Amino acid sequence: MESLVSSQQAGDGAARAVPSGWEAEIGRRLRGGDEAALGEVYDQYSSFVYGLALRVIGEQRGAEDVSQEVFVYLWERPEVFDPERGALRTWLGTLAHRRAVDYVRREEARRRRSERDAACRVTVPDVEELATALVTAERVRAALGVLPPEQREAIELAYFGGRTYREVADELDIPEGTAKSRLRLGLRRVAAVLEPEASEFAT
Amino acid sequence: MTIHRSDDLLVELLPAYALDACDPDEAAAVEALLRRRPELAREAARLADAAAWIGAAEAMEPPPRLRSMVFEQVRAATSGDAAARLYRAEADRVAREFDDLDAADHDLRTPNGLTARELVVHVAAQESLLAQSVGRPVEDIDSPDIEERTARFVERYEARPYADVVAAWRRAVDAVQAWAADPTSQEADVEWLGLPMSRDDALVARSFENWVHRDDLRKVRGRPAAPPSGAEVHLMAELSMQTLPAALQLTGRTRPGHTARVVLTGDGGGEWLVPLDVAGPPTLGSPDVTLTTDVVDWCLLAAERIEPGELVHTVEGDAEPAEELLVAASAFAVL
Numbered sequence: 391m392e393s394l395v396s397s398q399q400a401g402d403g404a405a406r407a408v409p410s411g412w413e414a415e416i417g418r419r420l421r422g423g424d425e426a427a428l429g430e431v432y433d434q435y436s437s438f439v440y441g442l443a444l445r446v447i448g449e450q451r452g453a454e455d456v457s458q459e460v461f462v463y464l465w466e467r468p469e470v471f472d473p474e475r476g477a478l479r480t481w482l483g484t485l486a487h488r489r490a491v492d493y494v495r496r497e498e499a500r501r502r503r504s505e506r507d508a509a510c511r512v513t514v515p516d517v518e519e520l521a522t523a524l525v526t527a528e529r530v531r532a533a534l535g536v537l538p539p540e541q542r543e544a545i546e547l548a549y550f551g552g553r554t555y556r557e558v559a560d561e562l563d564i565p566e567g568t569a570k571s572r573l574r575l576g577l578r579r580v581a582a583v584l585e586p587e588a589s590e591f592a593t
Numbered sequence: 594m595t596i597h598r599s600d601d602l603l604v605e606l607l608p609a610y611a612l613d614a615c616d617p618d619e620a621a622a623v624e625a626l627l628r629r630r631p632e633l634a635r636e637a638a639r640l641a642d643a644a645a646w647i648g649a650a651e652a653m654e655p656p657p658r659l660r661s662m663v664f665e666q667v668r669a670a671t672s673g674d675a676a677a678r679l680y681r682a683e684a685d686r687v688a689r690e691f692d693d694l695d696a697a698d699h700d701l702r703t704p705n706g707l708t709a710r711e712l713v714v715h716v717a718a719q720e721s722l723l724a725q726s727v728g729r730p731v732e733d734i735d736s737p738d739i740e741e742r743t744a745r746f747v748e749r750y751e752a753r754p755y756a757d758v759v760a761a762w763r764r765a766v767d768a769v770q771a772w773a774a775d776p777t778s779q780e781a782d783v784e785w786l787g788l789p790m791s792r793d794d795a796l797v798a799r800s801f802e803n804w805v806h807r808d809d810l811r812k813v814r815g816r817p818a819a820p821p822s823g824a825e826v827h828l829m830a831e832l833s834m835q836t837l838p839a840a841l842q843l844t845g846r847t848r849p850g851h852t853a854r855v856v857l858t859g860d861g862g863g864e865w866l867v868p869l870d871v872a873g874p875p876t877l878g879s880p881d882v883t884l885t886t887d888v889v890d891w892c893l894l895a896a897e898r899i900e901p902g903e904l905v906h907t908v909e910g911d912a913e914p915a916e917e918l919l920v921a922a923s924a925f926a927v928l
Contacts, residue, residue, distance in 0.1 A: 428667060432660060441653035451763075454659050461663045466670055476638050483645030491613045496692045530650035548614035549647055555609045556616065574608040581643035 420468035446490035494552040541576030611640035676793035683800040720765035823860030840924035854880035857888035882910035
C-alpha cells in the first residue's frame with residue numbers, strides 16, 4: 391500500500407500532509423459534486439465513523455444520526471476538507487467525534503448511555519475493508535495497551551466518555567493539572583506509537 | 594470565564610483539545626491560538642491524527658440502511674428540493690429544542706394553553722398525522738382531528754417517559770422524510786388541515802407549524818425567538834398567500850373581482866397579488882389596496898401568535914379589505 395497520511399516533516403513547521411493520490415482526487419471530485427466520490431469515501435470510512443460515534447454515544451440511533459451528518463456535511467461543504475492540511479480519516483474522525491460528543495453532552499442530563507450494551511455488534515459486506523479495519527483496530531488497541539493504566543483511563547473517559555478534562559479530574563478525583571497531563575502524555579505516546587502505522591489506510 | 598490565559602497554558606491544552614475535552618471557551622481560545630501561531634499547527638495535526646486513530650479501534654460496520662439514509666439526504670440537498678430541505682432543517686431545529694427541554698420545564702404553560710410537555714406531544718401528534726395522511730402511519734391512533742388526536746396522544750404518553758414522546762415524534766419525521774424522498778411523492782395530493790395540498794406545500798405547512806411550536810417552547814423558557822432563514826420564511830409566506838383566498842372564503846370575507854397587493858418586508862419578503870375570492874386570477878395591476886408589513890410578523894399573524902390588532906402594518910387604498918385579510922390570515926392556524 392502506498393503511503394498516505396501525514397508524512398509531516400519538520401521544515402517550515404506548518405502542518406502539511408502529503409495527500410495520497412486518491413485523497414487529492416476525492417477532494418477534487420467532491421468539489422465537482424461527484425456523488426460516486428462520496429460513495430467511495432462512505433465505503434472506505436463508514437465503519438470508522440459509525441463505530442466511533444457508536445462508542446461515544448452508546449446507542450445506534452444517535453450513531454446513525456451523527457454518521458449521516460458527517461457524510462452529508464462533507465458533501466455539502468467539500469471545500470472544508472483540504473487534503474493538503476490533513477488526512478481525510480483525521481478530518482472525518484475529528485468531525486464525527488465532535489458531533490458525537492455534542493450529542494452526548496446534550497443528552498447527558500437525561501440518560502446516560504443505558505443502551506450501550508444493546509448496540510448490535512454486526513458485520514460485514516466488504517471483506518477487505520473489514521480486514522483493514524480490524525487490523526487497524528487491533529494495532530490501535532495494542533498502542534493503547536502500552537499506556538500506563540492511569541493515562542489510558544483518562545483518555546478513554548475523555549475521548550469515548552465525552553468528558554472534559556475537568557470532568558475527568560472530578561471523576562477520577564485528581565487535580566485538573568494531573569488530568570491534563572495524563573491526557574497530554576497519553577495522547578503523545580499514542581501518536582508516537584501509531585505514526586509508523588499511519589500508512590495503513592492507503593487506497 | 595474571561596481570565597487571560599497565557600499561550601503556554603493554551604499549548605498545554607492542545608492534547609485535551611484534540612480529544613474534544615475542553616470547555617467551549619477554552620476550545621475557542623485554543624483555536625484562536627492556532628490561528629495566531631501557525632507553527633503549532635503541526636503538533637495540533639499530529640495530536641488530531643492520534644485521536645482519530647484511537648477512534649479507529651472502534652470501527653464497526655454500520656447498519657446497511659445508513660448508506661441509503663446518507664444518499665437520500667445528499668440527493669435532497671442536491672436536487673434543489675427546497676421543501677424537503679426546509680422540512681429537514683426545521684425538524685433538526687425542533688429536535689434540538691426537544692433535547693434541550695429539561696424535566697423542570699415540562700409544566701410551563703405555552704401560549705396555546707398546553708404545557709410544554711403536552712406541546713411536544715401535540716407536535717408528535719401532528720407529525721404522525723402527516724405521516725398517516727401520506728400513507729405511512731406510525732401510530733394506531735388514527736383521528737384526523739388534530740385537537741382530538743392531541744388529546745389521545747396526551748392520554749397515551751402521560752405516564753410514559755419523555756424520551757418515548759420524542760421517539761414517537763422522530764418515527765413520524767422519519768416516515769415523512771422517507772415518503773418525501775420517494776419520487777412518487779412529487780405527484781401526490783395530500784390532505785392537510787382540511788386542504789388538498791401538493792407534497793411541497795404539505796412539507797412547508799408542517800415546517801411552518803414546527804417553527805411556531807419550537808418558538809413557543811423557546812418563549813416559555815425565556816429564550817429569544819429563532820425564526821428560520823429568509824429563504825425558508827419566504828416559502829412559508831408564499832404558502833400563506835396561496836391559501837389566503839380559501840381563508841377569506843372560510844371566514845365569509847370574499848370580494849369577487851377584487852385584488853389586494855401584499856408587500857412583506859425583511860429577509861425572505863416579497864410582493865404578492867392576492868385575489869379576494871377563490872375564483873379567478875388576480876386582476877393584475879389594479880389592486881384595491883396595498884398592505885405592507887414585516888414578513889416574519891405576517892407569518893406569526895397567520896400562526897395566531899400575533900393578533901391582527903397588534904400587527905405593525907401600513908395600508909394604502911381601501912382599508913376594509915385589508916383589515917379583513919388580517920383577520921382571515923390565521924384561518925388555518927391550529928393550536
